[in-house]
Amino acid sequence: xYPFGEQRREWAKSxxxxxxxxxxxxxxxxxxxxxxxxxxxxxxxxxxxxxxLYLPACSGSRSITVRLRNLPIQxxxxxxxxxxxxxxxxxxxxxxxxxxRLIAVCVAMLxxxxxxxxHAQTDCLxxxxxxxxxxxxxxxxxxxxxxxxxxxxxxxxCSACHTSITAYPHSDRPRAVKCxxxxxxxxxxxxxxxxxxxxxxxxxxxxGSAHAILPKDNPKSAVYPLNIPAxxxxxxxxxxIAKRNHLANVYLPYMDSxxxxxxxxxxxxxxxxxxxxxxxxxxxSHTNPQSSTSKTNIPDxxxxxxAxxxxxxxxxVHGQALAGGNLKAPACTDCHTAHEITQPxxxxxxxxxxxxxxxxxxxxxxxxxxxxSDLGSYVEVARCSDCHGEHEILPAxxxxxxxxxxxxxxxxxxxxxxxxxxxxxxxxxxxxxxxxQSPVLYYIRLxxxxxxxxxxxxxxxxxxxxxIRSLVEKTNSASAQGEK
Amino acid sequence: MxxxxxxxxxxxxxxxxxxxxxxxxxPTGERYFMRFTLMQRYMHAIMFTTFLxxxxxxxTIRFSTNAWAQHFAFAIGGFGAILFVHKLCAVTLTxxxxxHVKDIAVRILFRKEKxxxxxxxxxxxxxxxLKDIIGNFRWFFGLGPKPExxxxxxxxxxxxxxxxxxxxxxxxxxxxxxxxxFFGRFLPGWALNAVQIVxxxxxxxxxxxxxxxxxxxxxxxxDNFPMDTTIFTGAxxxxxxxxxxxxxxxxxxxxxxxxxxxxxxxxxxLVNFSRLVGFTAVFIGLALLxxxxxxxxRE
Numbered sequence: 001x002y003p004f005g006e007q008r009r010e011w012a013k014s015x016x017x018x019x020x021x022x023x024x025x026x027x028x029x030x031x032x033x034x035x036x037x038x039x040x041x042x043x044x045x046x047x048x049x050x051x052x053l054y055l056p057a058c059s060g061s062r063s064i065t066v067r068l069r070n071l072p073i074q075x076x077x078x079x080x081x082x083x084x085x086x087x088x089x090x091x092x093x094x095x096x097x098x099x100x101r102l103i104a105v106c107v108a109m110l111x112x113x114x115x116x117x118x119h120a121q122t123d124c125l126x127x128x129x130x131x132x133x134x135x136x137x138x139x140x141x142x143x144x145x146x147x148x149x150x151x152x153x154x155x156x157x158c159s160a161c162h163t164s165i166t167a168y169p170h171s172d173r174p175r176a177v178k179c180x181x182x183x184x185x186x187x188x189x190x191x192x193x194x195x196x197x198x199x200x201x202x203x204x205x206x207x208g209s210a211h212a213i214l215p216k217d218n219p220k221s222a223v224y225p226l227n228i229p230a231x232x233x234x235x236x237x238x239x240x241i242a243k244r245n246h247l248a249n250v251y252l253p254y255m256d257s258x259x260x261x262x263x264x265x266x267x268x269x270x271x272x273x274x275x276x277x278x279x280x281x282x283x284x285s286h287t288n289p290q291s292s293t294s295k296t297n298i299p300d301x302x303x304x305x306x307a308x309x310x311x312x313x314x315x316x317v318h319g320q321a322l323a324g325g326n327l328k329a330p331a332c333t334d335c336h337t338a339h340e341i342t343q344p345x346x347x348x349x350x351x352x353x354x355x356x357x358x359x360x361x362x363x364x365x366x367x368x369x370x371x372x373s374d375l376g377s378y379v380e381v382a383r384c385s386d387c388h389g390e391h392e393i394l395p396a397x398x399x400x401x402x403x404x405x406x407x408x409x410x411x412x413x414x415x416x417x418x419x420x421x422x423x424x425x426x427x428x429x430x431x432x433x434x435x436x437q438s439p440v441l442y443y444i445r446l447x448x449x450x451x452x453x454x455x456x457x458x459x460x461x462x463x464x465x466x467x468i469r470s471l472v473e474k475t476n477s478a479s480a481q482g483e484k
Numbered sequence: 485m486x487x488x489x490x491x492x493x494x495x496x497x498x499x500x501x502x503x504x505x506x507x508x509x510x511p512t513g514e515r516y517f518m519r520f521t522l523m524q525r526y527m528h529a530i531m532f533t534t535f536l537x538x539x540x541x542x543x544t545i546r547f548s549t550n551a552w553a554q555h556f557a558f559a560i561g562g563f564g565a566i567l568f569v570h571k572l573c574a575v576t577l578t579x580x581x582x583x584h585v586k587d588i589a590v591r592i593l594f595r596k597e598k599x600x601x602x603x604x605x606x607x608x609x610x611x612x613x614l615k616d617i618i619g620n621f622r623w624f625f626g627l628g629p630k631p632e633x634x635x636x637x638x639x640x641x642x643x644x645x646x647x648x649x650x651x652x653x654x655x656x657x658x659x660x661x662x663x664x665x666f667f668g669r670f671l672p673g674w675a676l677n678a679v680q681i682v683x684x685x686x687x688x689x690x691x692x693x694x695x696x697x698x699x700x701x702x703x704x705x706x707d708n709f710p711m712d713t714t715i716f717t718g719a720x721x722x723x724x725x726x727x728x729x730x731x732x733x734x735x736x737x738x739x740x741x742x743x744x745x746x747x748x749x750x751x752x753x754l755v756n757f758s759r760l761v762g763f764t765a766v767f768i769g770l771a772l773l774x775x776x777x778x779x780x781x782r783e
Binding site for chain 1: 544546548553554557558563620623624625642646661664665666668669670671672674676678681685686688689692693696697700701
């Protein structure tokens, strides 16, 4: 078995918290030495070597932040503008620098004095390439160019997503990006799903930072199979979020399960991650009959991988009953649980069957089999599945059933060597409390109970009276001596 | 009653004056009489030791869903260890039982000890026991004098036969369970279920009886509270003899055979050791009794 417990939980939590950091932090910070004093524009401020020196037109600008930054020379088309309210047109100023090209661009802008048409990423990145760039509300609007270039969307123009921005200068409030304009199938799948509400569950909540989305077969992708548990766990492993949305906190139980272990420790792409059972975009509540995790669909969902077990299960009484529309019949998760994936070899399996088969559990409890399983961690002992089978449970009347009378000598003989026809007449589910079911045992038990109560009543009374009498005698003799 | 005690005290004192500092006598000069032979005491010791072992492990199995049972099983090594101890004690007790049966058979068949089968020294119940029961109940209600009891009181005979038949019933049913496939060849199917009920219920009776009635009647009795150690030391004082088995005492006096029963005072270490053993057994037994009764009524 693999490590359970506190240590593993700590590890799983640490994995989660490392995933919660923005994707960019995973990349080493690019630091370049300052070489050129340059001027950068943010939404409201001019940035550069003290602008008042060379920007008389922008006398109204305030709170000037001075930041010096090195930019690649080919993107050094510096646009200087003051966005102060009241300035009708952008004030374009020139910085007195030594590069002619820079001056030429600025002069051209001064001459045309009109919005610039944006064509390439480079145009946008000349401003937004500053990863620390913030808009008026303090929201980061910087883009890490190298990260973006290597992302799945790295080859696209910015305007492919930011469709409302086609020219410069652009509105401070560009239209929201609609992933659906390209990813229509996924958007359609999201409709009606539990994550339908886009403001609560934007695409980026799973796919990561918008400018750093990687293809899902990239091991660094947030939706790479091995990363999916941590991605979903950002919300579903957060106790507060889970509680607020009335969700079970399933991340840690899953990570402790054999599935979670296979994904996180063994690195198995074929092991079940969240998506394997719940799907990706069209996730429905298990209460929805269409859901892959609805009771009737669970066998098929688990059977996608556990195909052999599915065949056995569908042969057995439970599979037959569920297929016949009996929703009380157990599906896979009723015995194995959905996320912990408990093992039937653990003692838990016995009470689990008893949730439905109460009478049988109660009579099993009276037997030596149950007593051994309660106490022994070192002894093999018959639990429900040892006699009745596991997935392919058949009625005793079925000749294939291990509890069919014809098969009992073999079934019992698996543990009880020398089991014979007489021995297997033992009734493992006899109920001595039920006169009609087991009359002989009922009267034997009744006799024993009457014997115990009769003997104990007589002798308790005898002893009690004896004690009282002895005390009386002692008091009498003491008082008699006292009188003397 | 008070007069009797007083007279006994005086006679003891006078005896003390004669005997001086005889180490075979008690601190106040009382004489000691043999009640149990060394072998009987060993038999009792083996029996109560194995009985405690059987009870502790058997109750753990019987009430296996209780937390105390599971902790106990875990502490001594799981079910395997529990069953091993249970079977070890059972086999030991079986040998003791067989030895006892052999001893009885030899004494009756070869030594012709008729008194073993019938009479004042026999364990077999007789009319006198019925009279003693009635007499005792009359005494309990203050309607008559305390009956003079013979060598074995009726409750002691009950103890004996309860254990005797208990060992046969519990022992046999235990071996049927142990060797189920073997017994399955001769016994009907329901018998395999029945032995489990009989084994458990008869054992419950034995446990509750021994740990409550036997403890109080034979060890924690009010006239010798908190511990009667006769079964451990084998000896009782003359006062105890008269008080508890007056009928036998007087019979021996009449027949002039009282001196045959004389023995020496048990050494101090034996008395202390007996108390230690007795209290330990009583403590374990009472603890098991509490657990049994609480678990039984919670079932």
